[in-house]
Amino acid sequence: MSKNMKAQKAEETRSILLKEAENLFALRGYDAVSVDDICQAAGVSKGGFYHHFSSKEALFLELLDRWLSHLDEELLKIESSTSTVEEAIARMTDVAGYVIEQAEGSYGILFEFWNKARHEEKIWQSAVSYFERYRKFFLKILKKGRENGEFQPFDLELYSQIMVSLAVGVFLQAALDPRGSDWKASLRRMIGIILKELKSAQA
Amino acid sequence: MSKNMKAQKAEETRSILLKEAENLFALRGYDAVSVDDICQAAGVSKGGFYHHFSSKEALFLELLDRWLSHLDEELLKIESSTSTVEEAIARMTDVAGYVIEQAEGSYGILFEFWNKARHEEKIWQSAVSYFERYRKFFLKILKKGRENGEFQPFDLELYSQIMVSLAVGVFLQAALDPRGSDWKASLRRMIGIILKELKSAQA
DNA sequence: TTTCACAAACCGACTGGTCGGTATATTACC
DNA sequence: GGTAATATACCGACCAGTCGGTTTGTGAAA
Known part of the structure; x- marks a missing residue:
């Protein structure tokens, strides 16, 4: 691990959130998926979510x-x-x-x-x-x-x-x-x- | 008015609800339209709505x-x-x-x-x-x-x-x-x- | 024709629960 | 010690559906 372990982990958290959100949106639709659902699927807390994305909509965009x-x-x-x-x-x-x-x-x-x-x-x-x-x-x-x-x-x-x-x-x-x-x-x-x-x- | 004024009025209320709901759903989408919105557009109370339809979904169907x-x-x-x-x-x-x-x-x-x-x-x-x-x-x-x-x-x-x-x-x-x-x-x-x-x- | 009991139609305050977002605390790396 | 990352508890808004009560046409008895 050459550089910045923490930043690397953060990047990973972020991309997991994106991936899980995409899955859930595709499966059940934007409105039917709550931020909590995404967090749970990604194994990330709500605080973590809002650290990486300013809103549910921002992630979608x-x-x-x-x-x-x-x-x-x-x-x-x-x-x-x-x-x-x-x-x-x-x-x-x-x-x-x-x-x-x-x-x-x-x-x-x-x-x-x-x-x-x-x-x-x-x-x-x-x-x-x-x-x-x-x-x-x-x-x-x-x-x-x-x-x-x-x-x-x-x-x-x-x-x-x-x-x-x-x-x-x-x-x-x-x-x-x-x-x-x-x-x-x-x-x-x-x-x-x-x-x-x-x-x-x-x- | 030959027959049944009351039933006739009720029928009208019902069809107004249907019409306004269709408009709103088409305009803003099912999820974004609340039952209250429909009631307001139709000039009918929430009680009136649920007198005619068993649920929001039932109206949609x-x-x-x-x-x-x-x-x-x-x-x-x-x-x-x-x-x-x-x-x-x-x-x-x-x-x-x-x-x-x-x-x-x-x-x-x-x-x-x-x-x-x-x-x-x-x-x-x-x-x-x-x-x-x-x-x-x-x-x-x-x-x-x-x-x-x-x-x-x-x-x-x-x-x-x-x-x-x-x-x-x-x-x-x-x-x-x-x-x-x-x-x-x-x-x-x-x-x-x-x-x-x-x-x-x-x- | 008037009266009255009844039921269908309608009202609107309220409830239980959900959801997006925030405030604050904690951890771990630099 | 400071800062980025993550966690937890919480808030206010909203919303589908409920419920007790009120209005209003109707049909039959008086």
């Missing part, structure tokens, strides 16, 4: 930030590391599939974000801008495909909206009913159909 | 029932009154558009249903069966189209899943950001594209 920056990283990785357009779309679909998978193991925290977004300005802005970014990212890829001659040159805005809407719709159903279908595979096939259409359609 | 049976009625109407498959799909899309429109004027109560569904078995069953019914209804229409020779004979299950997912995804985005786009028109165009694909695709 930090979870949101982490999620969004994680997704941003993924988008950047895709942008920089894929060569063909088709491959980029496939990777995007995989990311969406990953999100869907997280909804399975009690990790439906994204749903909780959307839910709170309806009633809290700050979170709302994050959520809306996230959809926007996702859609624009798809659009950028599609435009690149058009320039390559891979896709027909029309209505790309609508097509990117379709892809995001499909992902959102599938995610919501998956969050609600994880075992109702193989959602990840469904989404992949859906996107496949849209892509095929894009390639063959006449304007 | 009644709202859910009303919504679902309303949608069922619409589906039945479509089934019995449309002749061509294309027309049926257009009408389905209109119904979805109607739901989206309701999300605009603070009537995002459907979102509240989905949200509660995650944590309450009873509501969850309703929500899941509703998706199921919606998808099966689309499928039935598509199969009819296949028999007519209007559509190609393959993958209809996936196509009906696509349509429902699109509707759900668009609805969620519309509930979150009503003015972000003309969601109703978007959905119509999206469904149009899927239909075109269905007609022309080769298996």
Whole structure:
């Protein structure tokens, strides 16, 4: 232990609180989870909690930030590391599939974000801008495909909206009913159909 | 006043409570709305509230029932009154558009249903069966189209899943950001594209 | 037609309990 | 000894639901 044992332990306490809170929020919802619940799950006292976070809401916002920056990283990785357009779309679909998978193991925290977004300005802005970014990212890829001659040159805005809407719709159903279908595979096939259409359609 | 003034008044009180509660739930969410809030909005005392409803939850369930049976009625109407498959799909899309429109004027109560569904078995069953019914209804229409020779004979299950997912995804985005786009028109165009694909695709 | 007993409708103060957050004490590392 | 980290006891606000009591239409007897 080279440096500061105490600070290290504190960091750990903090991340345990975050992890347990995320679990509980995803499982039972923000409102139904009390600070005491989080403390108990994390094995930390209330004083400890409020030493690390100024409020329950602040912790929630930090979870949101982490999620969004994680997704941003993924988008950047895709942008920089894929060569063909088709491959980029496939990777995007995989990311969406990953999100869907997280909804399975009690990790439906994204749903909780959307839910709170309806009633809290700050979170709302994050959520809306996230959809926007996702859609624009798809659009950028599609435009690149058009320039390559891979896709027909029309209505790309609508097509990117379709892809995001499909992902959102599938995610919501998956969050609600994880075992109702193989959602990840469904989404992949859906996107496949849209892509095929894009390639063959006449304007 | 022919019959029973008192019963009539009571009925009115009850429906005012339902209406105001629906408004408030849609606007601020189930948890954030107290029974006192509902009573105040409706101009009814707490005793009055509990005279009509056994609990806050019971009122919520009644709202859910009303919504679902309303949608069922619409589906039945479509089934019995449309002749061509294309027309049926257009009408389905209109119904979805109607739901989206309701999300605009603070009537995002459907979102509240989905949200509660995650944590309450009873509501969850309703929500899941509703998706199921919606998808099966689309499928039935598509199969009819296949028999007519209007559509190609393959993958209809996936196509009906696509349509429902699109509707759900668009609805969620519309509930979150009503003015972000003309969601109703978007959905119509999206469904149009899927239909075109269905007609022309080769298996 | 008037009276009156009854029940449905309604009222609002109150209760038991929960929850987010705070104030204060204690510990352990620097 | 001072400071960051953690613990414990506690506060005030709120909230779903209860309860004893009051109003008001109704229907039947007088």
